[in-house]
Amino acid sequence: MSMIEHTTRAFGSPSRYIQGRYELNHLKEYTDAYGKRVLILVDYFFYEEYKVKFEDMYREGESGVTVLEFSGEITADKIEQIAESVKEFQPNVVAGMGGGKTMDTAKAVADIFKAATVIIPTTASTDAPVIGLSVIYTDSGEHVGARHYVKNPDLVLLDTDIICKAPIRFLVAGMGDALATFIETRANLESHSPNYVWKGYCSTIAVKAIAEACHKTILTKGISAKLAAENGLCTIDVEDVIEANALLSGLGVQNSSCAGAHSIAEGITILPPCTKLLHGEVVAFGILVQLIIEGRAEEEIEEIYDFYKAVKLPATFEDLGIKDVTKEEIMSVAEESLKSYWDVEPFPVSAQMIYDGIVMADRLGTYYKAI
Numbered sequence: 190m191s192m193i194e195h196t197t198r199a200f201g202s203p204s205r206y207i208q209g210r211y212e213l214n215h216l217k218e219y220t221d222a223y224g225k226r227v228l229i230l231v232d233y234f235f236y237e238e239y240k241v242k243f244e245d246m247y248r249e250g251e252s253g254v255t256v257l258e259f260s261g262e263i264t265a266d267k268i269e270q271i272a273e274s275v276k277e278f279q280p281n282v283v284a285g286m287g288g289g290k291t292m293d294t295a296k297a298v299a300d301i302f303k304a305a306t307v308i309i310p311t312t313a314s315t316d317a318p319v320i321g322l323s324v325i326y327t328d329s330g331e332h333v334g335a336r337h338y339v340k341n342p343d344l345v346l347l348d349t350d351i352i353c354k355a356p357i358r359f360l361v362a363g364m365g366d367a368l369a370t371f372i373e374t375r376a377n378l379e380s381h382s383p384n385y386v387w388k389g390y391c392s393t394i395a396v397k398a399i400a401e402a403c404h405k406t407i408l409t410k411g412i413s414a415k416l417a418a419e420n421g422l423c424t425i426d427v428e429d430v431i432e433a434n435a436l437l438s439g440l441g442v443q444n445s446s447c448a449g450a451h452s453i454a455e456g457i458t459i460l461p462p463c464t465k466l467l468h469g470e471v472v473a474f475g476i477l478v479q480l481i482i483e484g485r486a487e488e489e490i491e492e493i494y495d496f497y498k499a500v501k502l503p504a505t506f507e508d509l510g511i512k513d514v515t516k517e518e519i520m521s522v523a524e525e526s527l528k529s530y531w532d533v534e535p536f537p538v539s540a541q542m543i544y545d546g547i548v549m550a551d552r553l554g555t556y557y558k559a560i
């Protein structure tokens with residue numbers, strides 16, 4: 190167990206968070222407050238459409254804009270190449286519009302120019318937008334490590350019209366990731382583990398309240414939000430769930446820490462079928478394992494299984510695409526998972542305990558599906 194070294198508490202967050210329908214139409218007003226040389230990295234999915242829109246938007250006035258396409262993997266080389274290509278332009282605002290990889294690349298490029306960072310997520314599938322770090326990979330997609338910045342993004346701007354229209358799987362996966370917030374924060378607080386804000390510093394009352402609000406929002410509004418978004422509607426429940434997935438979940442993880450659920454998410458990706466799942470989907474299964482290992486009350490566990498059944502988050506090996514997984518493979522996942530964050534749990538956790546938790550999560554998943 191990693192105990193805190195002292196009682197100093199720490200909290201970190203983005204400077205501004207703005208969320209609403211059609212908010213992207215106001216991008217220029219927002220970036221004007223930070224600087225006049227604006228670089229916008231746009232996810233390949235939106236590039237053709239938004240390059241034209243952004244160039245039109247910045248045509249009048251003193252600000253200049255450079256719009257570049259982002260595609261593929263986020264690597265140290267790609268970050269350097271992008272920075273090199275805009276060396277003359279010297280952006281003082283760097284925006285990233287797209288999925289987690291585009292956003293993380295924009296954070297890295299902004300850091301090189303010491304520019305203001307503006308993050309424009311186009312899905313609500315991860316808590317990457319608000320966090321002050323980028324996850325770097327190799328060209329072939331292997332995880333290299335995280336690049337940490339001294340500050341979080343200056344502005345996180347969510348246009349919920351765009352996020353609502355994204356495939357529903359992203360919103361649901363984001364709910365899985367967000368549900369881990371309270372469950373992992375509780376473990377962090379119970380074990381008095383350090384948080385991610387500053388080395389060795391402990392968590393605040395604020396993060397406990399944020400994690401509780403995140404949990405309540407997902408469990409009470411998640412089903413309605415999914416139904417609405419599936420029908421192209423952007424109701425207040427959709428807005429609330431987007432805020433929980435992006436803001437509350439991001440603040441939660443940075444200001445406490447990951448624990449068992451994310452450890453399972455990292456361990457289980459050694460099984461090839463699980464690499465095709467979204468981050469929040471494997472985290473969702475990890476939550477079940479963590480709750481079982483912690484021996485939480487039946488009502489709490491049942492509530493989570495019922496929710497998964499309603500929104501279709503994975504609760505069994507079959508849902509994960511690993512119906513025929515062997516005992517040896519499960520033990521390998523357990524051992525791999527031990528390399529992550531199990532030391533945040535309030536008691537020591539062994540590979541055998543994780544093995545039992547994984548199998549039991551599947552068995553309970555099968556049981557709750559049948560009733």
Ligand SMILES: NC(=O)c1ccc[n+]([C@@H]2O[C@H](COP(=O)([O-])OP(=O)(O)OC[C@H]3O[C@@H](n4cnc5c(N)ncnc54)[C@H](O)[C@@H]3O)[C@@H](O)[C@H]2O)c1
Pocket residue numbers: 232233234263287288289290291293311312314315316317320322323324351352354355356467468
């Ligand atoms: N920095 C952090 O703290 C942090 C936290 C969580 C995840 N991450 C990182 O985020 C990445 C995963 O994020 P991701 O799942 O968004 O991956 P991604 O960026 O690869 O996006 C997934 C796919 O969704 C597409 N997409 C984006 N918006 C869309 C929309 N509205 N409609 C349809 N398609 C759309 C993208 O083009 C891409 O093909 C990983 O690199 C992970 O390491 C970072």
Ligand SMILES: [Zn+2]
Pocket residue numbers: 316366451468472
């Ligand atoms: Zn996560």
